[in-house]
Amino acid sequence: MPLWIDPAGREPSVPALRMxxxxxxxxxxxxxVLLGVSSTDGFADKSHLTLVTDRVGDGLAVGxxxxxxxxRIGTVDSIDVxxxxxxxVDLAIDPGQFGGVTVDVVPAYFAPNMxxxxxxxxxxxxxxxxxxxxGQEIRVDGGSTSLGTxxxxxxxxxxxxxxxxxxxxxxxxxxxxxxxAPGIHAxxxxxxxxxxxxxxQRMTITEAMSDLTAKLDxxxxxxxxxxxxxxxxLDHTEYLDQPNGLRDVRDAVDxxxxxxxxxxxxxxxxxxxxxxxxxxxxxxxxVPVVMSLGTIPQAYAKLTSLIRATGDxxxxxxDSKVRLLVDVLLEKAPQIATPLLSTTPRGGRx
Numbered sequence: 001m002p003l004w005i006d007p008a009g010r011e012p013s014v015p016a017l018r019m020x021x022x023x024x025x026x027x028x029x030x031x032x033v034l035l036g037v038s039s040t041d042g043f044a045d046k047s048h049l050t051l052v053t054d055r056v057g058d059g060l061a062v063g064x065x066x067x068x069x070x071x072r073i074g075t076v077d078s079i080d081v082x083x084x085x086x087x088x089v090d091l092a093i094d095p096g097q098f099g100g101v102t103v104d105v106v107p108a109y110f111a112p113n114m115x116x117x118x119x120x121x122x123x124x125x126x127x128x129x130x131x132x133x134x135g136q137e138i139r140v141d142g143g144s145t146s147l148g149t150x151x152x153x154x155x156x157x158x159x160x161x162x163x164x165x166x167x168x169x170x171x172x173x174x175x176x177x178x179x180x181a182p183g184i185h186a187x188x189x190x191x192x193x194x195x196x197x198x199x200x201q202r203m204t205i206t207e208a209m210s211d212l213t214a215k216l217d218x219x220x221x222x223x224x225x226x227x228x229x230x231x232x233x234l235d236h237t238e239y240l241d242q243p244n245g246l247r248d249v250r251d252a253v254d255x256x257x258x259x260x261x262x263x264x265x266x267x268x269x270x271x272x273x274x275x276x277x278x279x280x281x282x283x284x285x286x287v288p289v290v291m292s293l294g295t296i297p298q299a300y301a302k303l304t305s306l307i308r309a310t311g312d313x314x315x316x317x318x319d320s321k322v323r324l325l326v327d328v329l330l331e332k333a334p335q336i337a338t339p340l341l342s343t344t345p346r347g348g349r350x
Contacts, residue, residue, distance in 0.1 A: 046092040048077065049132055051107055051120075053087055053140040060109055065119040066091050068105075073097035076120065091120070095134075104128040106140050 066074040074093035081087055093101070105122040132138070163169060239245045268275065313325050 046074065046077075047095045047098040047134040049091045049093055049098075049101065050135070050137045051089040051091065051140055052082075052137055053089065053107065054085070055087070060089070060118045060120065064117060066093060066122065067110075067119060068097065068101055068122045069124075070121075071097070073101070073122075089120070098134070099131055101132050102128060103130050103132050103136070103138060105132075105138065 060076065060079065062076050062078060064076045065072050066076060074091055074097070077090040077092040079087060079089050089107070101122060102124050104125045104127045106125060108121040108123050109118050110121050111118050240249065314322055315325060316322055
């Protein structure tokens with residue numbers, strides 16, 4: 001029984017529907033194949049370069065990117081193993097970028113990150129700038145490297161940490177722990193001191209830096225004049241660059257030493273005792289004089305206080321008479337004040 005009945009009797013038969021479905025399936029498969037080949041540049045005109053190397057980068061697979069100076073120029077077309085253990089890596093490269101590749105390139109296997117797929121970076125060495133041609137084979141003997149792949153990262157980490165398993169490292173750590181007790185006790189003794197210093201801190205680091213900045217700003221105007229003085233001094237030493245300049249300076253210093261320094265030293269050596277007597281006499285007279293001069297400001301200040309206190313001691317009462325105020329301190333003998341504070345027969349106080 002047909003799936004659809006046309007009243008006019010024009011419905012398709014089952015074999016016709018099967019043929020139509022088979023034809024549509026074939027068309028869809030053909031379109032999918034064409035799209036897949038097109039997406040992988042199957043119809044593009046590619047130039048091929050073959051690398052013959054003794055090792056292939058970690059995880060390199062067919063379809064991986066091929067880059068030259070950081071720019072993607074093709075993909076890995078195939079990887080074959082030869083009978084002698086070498087690998088033949090066929091690279092399909094865009095013809096427009098093929099002319100820039102030179103015959104001195106070496107492969108460097110890379111990954112954009114540690115978990116991404118491995119690609120090939122063609123790195124020129126600069127030894128032979130000739131361009132490669134289509135189908136050329138380049139033999140690379142032990143010149144490939146792995147950059148950023150998971151295996152290479154773990155390998156480097158393993159090599160770096162291999163020294164931690166050395167018995168010498170264990171002995172060094174054991175020795176450090178064995179003799180670290182005095183250092184730990186010293187740190188424990190120093191920490192309270194540091195805490196006390198922080199508690200007694202009068203000025204914060206910020207304030208200290210601000211003060212230092214102000215001091216540097218004050219010193220700044222003197223820097224340029226000092227540099228000018230140094231520059232001028234260097235300019236006045238140009239004679240040292242002359243052929244006989246340094247020798248003349250040395251002769252002048254030697255002559256000054258022979259004619260002034262040495263005779264002066266001989267004079268001082270012959271008259272040592274009289275000079276010592278004169279120096280001692282000067283010190284005996286000068287030191288008391290200097291000490292006396294140093295007491296003049298204090299004496300002047302005390303004299304001013306004495307004059308002010310004397311003026312305050314003499315007061316004028318209401319009867320226009322001047323009286324002297326006397327303060328009597330009787331802390332050690334209070335019984336002396338008893339007669340003075342006794343009551344008179346009239347009820348007054350003396």
